[in-house]
Amino acid sequence: MRARTILLVEDNPDDVALTLRALRAHHLANEVVVAEDGVEALEYLFGTGKYAGRDPRELPAVVLLDLKLPRLDGLEVLQRIRSNEHTRLVPVVVLTSSQEEQDLVASYRLGCNSYVCKPVDFLEFVEAVRRLGLYWLLLNEPPPVR
Amino acid sequence: MQRGRRERVTAAPLTGPVLTVLVLLALELLSHWAIRLPNPAAVYLLAVAYSAYAGGVGSGLVSALLSFAYAAWVFSEPGQPFRYSAENGLRIAVLALATPALAVMVGFLRRLVTGETARATELAVRLEEAEARQQLEAALAMLFRCNPQPMWVYDLQTLQFLEVNEAAIQRYGYSREEFLRMRITDIRPPEDVPKLLEDVQRPRPALQASGQWRHRTRDGRILHVEIVSHTLTYAGRPAALVVAHDVTERHRVELALRESEELFRSLVEQSLVGVYLVQDGVFRYANPALAEIFGYPREELIERRGPKDLVHPEDWPLVDENLRRRLEGEVQALRYGFRGVRRDGRVIHVEVYGARTFSQGRPAVIGTLVDVTEQKMAEEALRALTRELEERVRLRTAELEAANRDLEAFSYSVAHDLRAPLRSIDGFSQALLEDYADRLDEVGRGYLQRVRAASQRMATLIDDLLQFSRVTRAPLEVQEVDLSTLVWATVEELRQREPDRTVEVHVTPGIRARADPRLIRVALENLLHNAWKFTRPRSPARIEFGVAPTPHGSACFVRDNGVGFEMQYAAKLFAPFQRLHRPSEFPGSGIGLATVQRIVARHGGRVWAEAEVDRGATFFFTLPGLREEADAGQDHPAGGR
Numbered sequence: 185m186r187a188r189t190i191l192l193v194e195d196n197p198d199d200v201a202l203t204l205r206a207l208r209a210h211h212l213a214n215e216v217v218v219a220e221d222g223v224e225a226l227e228y229l230f231g232t233g234k235y236a237g238r239d240p241r242e243l244p245a246v247v248l249l250d251l252k253l254p255r256l257d258g259l260e261v262l263q264r265i266r267s268n269e270h271t272r273l274v275p276v277v278v279l280t281s282s283q284e285e286q287d288l289v290a291s292y293r294l295g296c297n298s299y300v301c302k303p304v305d306f307l308e309f310v311e312a313v314r315r316l317g318l319y320w321l322l323l324n325e326p327p328p329v330r
Numbered sequence: 331m332q333r334g335r336r337e338r339v340t341a342a343p344l345t346g347p348v349l350t351v352l353v354l355l356a357l358e359l360l361s362h363w364a365i366r367l368p369n370p371a372a373v374y375l376l377a378v379a380y381s382a383y384a385g386g387v388g389s390g391l392v393s394a395l396l397s398f399a400y401a402a403w404v405f406s407e408p409g410q411p412f413r414y415s416a417e418n419g420l421r422i423a424v425l426a427l428a429t430p431a432l433a434v435m436v437g438f439l440r441r442l443v444t445g446e447t448a449r450a451t452e453l454a455v456r457l458e459e460a461e462a463r464q465q466l467e468a469a470l471a472m473l474f475r476c477n478p479q480p481m482w483v484y485d486l487q488t489l490q491f492l493e494v495n496e497a498a499i500q501r502y503g504y505s506r507e508e509f510l511r512m513r514i515t516d517i518r519p520p521e522d523v524p525k526l527l528e529d530v531q532r533p534r535p536a537l538q539a540s541g542q543w544r545h546r547t548r549d550g551r552i553l554h555v556e557i558v559s560h561t562l563t564y565a566g567r568p569a570a571l572v573v574a575h576d577v578t579e580r581h582r583v584e585l586a587l588r589e590s591e592e593l594f595r596s597l598v599e600q601s602l603v604g605v606y607l608v609q610d611g612v613f614r615y616a617n618p619a620l621a622e623i624f625g626y627p628r629e630e631l632i633e634r635r636g637p638k639d640l641v642h643p644e645d646w647p648l649v650d651e652n653l654r655r656r657l658e659g660e661v662q663a664l665r666y667g668f669r670g671v672r673r674d675g676r677v678i679h680v681e682v683y684g685a686r687t688f689s690q691g692r693p694a695v696i697g698t699l700v701d702v703t704e705q706k707m708a709e710e711a712l713r714a715l716t717r718e719l720e721e722r723v724r725l726r727t728a729e730l731e732a733a734n735r736d737l738e739a740f741s742y743s744v745a746h747d748l749r750a751p752l753r754s755i756d757g758f759s760q761a762l763l764e765d766y767a768d769r770l771d772e773v774g775r776g777y778l779q780r781v782r783a784a785s786q787r788m789a790t791l792i793d794d795l796l797q798f799s800r801v802t803r804a805p806l807e808v809q810e811v812d813l814s815t816l817v818w819a820t821v822e823e824l825r826q827r828e829p830d831r832t833v834e835v836h837v838t839p840g841i842r843a844r845a846d847p848r849l850i851r852v853a854l855e856n857l858l859h860n861a862w863k864f865t866r867p868r869s870p871a872r873i874e875f876g877v878a879p880t881p882h883g884s885a886c887f888v889r890d891n892g893v894g895f896e897m898q899y900a901a902k903l904f905a906p907f908q909r910l911h912r913p914s915e916f917p918g919s920g921i922g923l924a925t926v927q928r929i930v931a932r933h934g935g936r937v938w939a940e941a942e943v944d945r946g947a948t949f950f951f952t953l954p955g956l957r958e959e960a961d962a963g964q965d966h967p968a969g970g971r
Contacts, residue, residue, distance in 0.1 A: 198754035205761060252746045281749040283796070284742060304749055304789035306757035306782075 188321045189215040191244040193225040193261065194279075195253050199302070203248070203279075206310040212317035217244065222256025225249070226264055229271050243274050246320035249296075251280040251287055259290055266295040273327035275320060350377045350384075351396040374400065378429050382436030383443075390433025397429055480555075480574045482509065483564050489513040489530065492564050501576060503548030514572075517545050519552065536561050542577065554581035604680075604699035608653065609689050611636040623680070623701045625673040642669035642677060656686040657693045667702065679706040734803070741799050748792050756785040787917070794919040797852060798906065801929050806846045808933075810955075813841045813886060816851050817875045820858045832869060833862065838876040841886060844955035845933050853929040856922040857888040857949050863916055864892030864947070872946075877958050882936060884956055891946040900939050926951070 190207070194200050200218055207216060219225035225247070227233035231240035247265070251258035258278065265271045277298040278291045291299050300316065303309050354377045374397035382390025474481060480498035484491050494509040502509075502517060515523050522544050529540065540557040547553060555574040562571055598605045604620030606613055613631045621628040624640050641649045645668040655661050663685035670680045684697025759778045767775065817837050825833070843850070858873065865871035874889040895903075895910045902908045906924035930937040930951045941947035 196750050196754075198757070199750060202753065202757040202761075205757075281746045281753075282742070283793075302749070302753060304752045304756055305786055306753070306760040309753065309757065 188212075189217060189242070189244040190317070190321070191217050191219060191225065191228060191247045193219045193222065193247065193249045193253065193258065195220050195250065199250070202306065202309065203313055206313035207317055209310060210314045210317060212314075212321055221254045222258065222261040225261050226256070229265065229274070230268070240270060243271065243326075245275070245324075245326055246316075247274060247276045248279045248316070249276055251278060251282055251291070259287075259294060262291065262294045262296055275324065275326065277316060277320065279316075348392070348396070350381050351393055351400070353377075355400060375429065375432055378433050379436045382433045383440045386440060387434055387437025390437045391430055394429035394433040398426055477573075480576070481572060482514075482574075483562070483569050483571050484514050485564075486530070486561065486568045486570055489515060492567070492569055498574070501547070501553070501574075502545070508548075517547075519544055519546050534561070542581070545574065552578075554578045601698075604701075605697070606684075606699065607687075607689060607694055607696045608637055608684075609692065609694035611638065613637075614689055614694065620699060623672075623678070623699065624670060625676075640670050642671050645669050652684075653695055656684060656695050659686060659693070662686050678703045737799070738803070741796060741803075744792060744796065749789065752785045752789050752792075756782050759785075790917075791919045791921075794921040794925070798921050798925045798928070801849055801852060801925055801932070804846075804849065806849070806932055808844050808846055811843055811845045811847045811850055813843060813845075813850065813854065814839045814875070816847075816854050817858065820851075820855050821873070824858065824862050828862075831862075831866075831871070833865065833871040833873060836872075836874045836876075838958065840959035841875075841877055842955070842957055842959055843886075843953035845953055849929045849932070850953075853926045853951070854888075856926045860918075860922060860949075861888055861890035861892065861947075863918070864894075864911075865890045866892075866916075868892060877956065878950070880950055880952075882938075882950075882952055885950040885952045886956065887948050887950045889946065889948040894941040894943050894945050894947045896943055897941060900941065903939055904937065 190212075192200065192203060194203065204216060204218075217228060219228055224234060228235045228238070229240065229243070229247075231238040249258045249261060253261070256264075258280070262276055262278070265274060265276060275297045276295075277300060278287075278296045279300050279302060280287065281302050283301055288299055298316075300312060303312060351374070354374060374393075378390055378393045378397055381393035474493070475495050477495050478497055480495065480501045482491055482494040482498050490513050491509045491511075494504075494506055499506055499509065504512070504517075515526060518526055526543070537560050538558070540559065542554060542556055545553045545555050553574075554577050556577050557572060557574055559570045559572040562569055564571075598617050601617055601619055604623050605615070605617040606620050607615035612633055613635060614633065616628060616631040618628060621631055624631075626635070637649055637653065638646060648666075649668055652664050652666065656664060663683065665681070665683045667679065667681040670678045672678060679702050680699050681702050682697050682699045684695045687694050687696040689696075759781045762770070763775060763778050770778070814837050821833075821835050821837075825831075861873045862871075865873065868891055872889075872891045874887075876887060876889075877884055878887055879885075893911075893916075899910050903910070904923050904927040907920040908924075909918060909920040911918075926949075927937050930953070933953050935952040935954065937949065937951040939947055939949045
C-alpha cells in the first residue's frame with residue numbers, strides 16, 4: 185500500500201491548523217505536506233527548489249488546493265499540474281472560501297476533481313474535511329503511476 | 331345717265347340751225363346746176379322749221395336770220411345787180427316776216443311737244459328712282475333685321491325701344507312686341523339704372539362707344555356687352571341706333587384670369603419663402619420675403635441687382651454655373667444650397683429650388699429660396715452636443731467600468747478574506763470547547779458559545795451582502811420562467827431543513843413570467859424564507875403564492891399568517907439593513923427584502939407589502955409578461971398538505 189500523502193496548499197496558518205485538527209480527529213493526518221503558496225506546491229510536486237531531491241514519481245493521494253495564494257494563485261497551480269504530463273492525473277480538490285461562480289467555473293474548466301467551499305461553522309468544516317479525507321484516501325482508487 | 335342726256339339737249343340751239351342752213355345751202359348750190367328750184371327761198375323755211383323744232387325758238391330765229399341773209403343774197407342773182415321791184419320787195423318782206431314767224435311757231439310747237447315728253451321722262455325716272463330707293467331701304471332694313479349683332483333703336487327722350495333686330499330678340503329672350511313696350515332701363519340690373527340715366531343725359535357725339543355695360547335677359551341672366559351707338563332720327567323722333575356686342579364669355583375669362591393672377595400674386599407676395607425671377611443677371615422679380623432675407627429694400631433688388639450681389643464670393647462659381655445650366659436648358663430644375671451675403675454683410679445659409687422658365691420670350695430662372703441659417707446652426711450645435719455627450723458617456727463608461735472592476739475585486743476579496751478569520755474564530759472557539767472544556771466553567775463555555783454564534787451570524791451577513799451585490803452586478807438573462815415550480819422547489823428545501831414544522835402551503839400552478847431564472851429564484855427564496863420565518867409562532871402556519879389584480883396591474887403575491895408588521899414601517903422594509911424585529915425574536919441580516927426589491931426593479935417591476943400586526947403579511951411584486959396558465963398542470967402534489 186502506497187503512502188497516503190495529502191498535499192495541503194494553504195497560506196493561512198489558522199486554516200492549516202484547523203484542517204490538520206480536523207484530519208487528525210479522524211486519524212487521517214499521518215502524512216500531510218503543507219505548502220504555503222503555489223510555488224512551493226509545484227516545487228513539491230516536481231521535486232525542485234525546497235524539495236529538490238524528492239522523487240517526483242511519489243505523488244500525493246490528493247492535493248487540497250486553496251485558490252487565494254501568494255506568488256502563484258490556486259488556479260495557476262492547477263493549470264500547471266494539468267499541463268504537465270507527470271502530474272496530469274493527480275486528484276486535485278479545490279478547498280476555498282469562495283462561492284463565486286467564476287471561481288467554480290474556472291476550476292472545473294482547468295480540470296479539478298472536486299470543489300469544496302469551506303464552511304465558517306467549524307463543526308461543518310470538520311465534517312467536510314472528514315468526508316474528503318475518507319473519500320480520497322480510502323475510497324478513491326488513485327490513477328496508476330507511470 | 332340722266333345727266334348725259336340733258337347735256338345733249340342743251341347743245342342743240344346753236345349748232346343745229348347753223349348746220350341745217352349750211353346743209354341746205356350746200357344742197358341748193360349743188361342743185362343749182364342740176365335742177366332749177368322754182369322758189370329757192372322757200373327751201374329755207376324747211377331749215378327754219380327744223381331748227382325751231384330741234385333747237386327751240388332761239389334756234390329757229392337764228393336759222394331764220396341766216397336764211398334771210400342768204401335769201402337776200404339769192405334774190406339778187408349772182409353777178410346781177412339787185413333790182414328793186416315791188417314784187418321783190420314784197421317777197422323780201424314776206425320772207426322777213428314769215429321765217430321768224432315760222433321759227434316762233436315751230437318753236438312753240440316744239441315746246442309743246444317736247445314739254446310733254448320731258449314730263450313723261452321725268453315721271454319714269456322718278457319712278458325708277460323710287461323703286462331703287464325702295465330696294466335699298468329694304469336691303470338696309472334687312473341689314474338691320476338680320477344683323478348677327480343685337481341691335482335696336484331707342485327714343486333718346488322717352489328711352490322707349492323703337493325697333494329691335496332678330497339677334498337682340500334671340501339673345502335677350504324678349505319678343506319684338508315686348509321690346510317695343512319696354513324702355514332701355516328695363517334690360518338692366520336695377521343697380522345699374524342710375525348710372526345709365528346719367529350716361530344718357532350727357533351730351534353725346536353722333537357716333538359713340540359707351541364701353542362695357544351689364545344687361546339682363548328675360549330669364550334673369552346677366553350679359554356683359556360692349557355698346558356702340560349712333561344718333562339718328564327715327565319716325566321723326568331723335569333716336570339712337572345701338573349695337574350690343576356680347577362679351578360675357580370674354581368678361582368671364584378676364585375675371586377668372588384676374589382672380590387667378592390675384593391669387594398667385596398674393597401667394598407670392600405674402601409667401602414666407604423668397605421668390606425670384608432672374609434674367610440677364612438681374613432680378614426681374616423678387617418678393618418681399620426675398621428682400622427681407624437679404625435685408626434689402628425690394629426696389630433696390632428688382633431690375634437693379636442680381637444674384638451675384640447676394641451670393642458669397644466663394645459660392646458664386648457654383649451658383650453661376652447652376653444658373654447657366656438652367657438658362658441653357660441643360661437641366662430643368664435644381665435644388666441646392668449655398669451661402670448668401672446680406673446687405674449688412676452678415677453671411678447666411680440658404681437653400682433654393684429654381685426652375686427654367688421663359689420671361690418675355692427669353693429663358694429665365696424662377697425659384698424659391700429659404701433661409702436655413704438657423705437650422706444649420708442648430709444642426710451644428712446638435713452635432714457638437716452629441717460629440718460632447720458621446721465623449722462624456724465614454725468617460726463615464728470608463729469610470730463605471732473601473733468602479734465595477736474595483737467592486738468586483740472588493741467582493742471577491744470579501745468573499746475570501748472576511749470569511750477566513752471567522753472560520754478561525756469559530757474553529758478555535760470550538761477547539762477550546764473540545765480540548766479545554768475541563769478548565770472552563772459554565773460561564774466560560776457560554777462565552778465561547780456566544781463567540782461562535784456571533785461569527786456564524788457574521789458569516790450569514792457576509793453571504794447575504796455578497797448576494798445583494800451579485801444581483802446588482804450580474805447581467806440579466808431573461809427567459810420564460812415558471813414561478814410556481816420555483817416556489818415549490820424552495821418550499822421543499824425549507825421543509826427538509828425543518829421537517830418538524832407544520833406549514834400549509836398553497837401555490838397557484840402555472841404562474842409564468844419573463845425573468846432571469848437565477849435572480850427571480852433568489853427573490854422568491856428571500857420572500858419564502860421570510861414567510862417561513864415569521865410564521866414560526868403559528869400553528870398551523872399558512873403560506874400562499876398566487877396572482878391577484880392590484881392597482882399596479884396583475885401582481886404575484888406571497889401571503890403568510892405570521893406576525894406581520896406595522897404598516898407605518900412598510901416603506902422602510904426594502905432598504906438594506908432595515909429590520910422591524912429584534913434579532914433575538916427572528917434572526918436575519920436585513921438585506922433579504924432589499925435584494926428582492928433590487929431584483930424586481932431590475933426586471934422593470936415593483937414590489938410592495940401589506941400587513942397587520944399579528945395578522946400576517948402579504949408581499950406583492952409585478953413582473954413583465956406575468957400570467958397564469960390554466961393548463962400548466964395540476965396543483966403540486968404537495969399542495970394543501
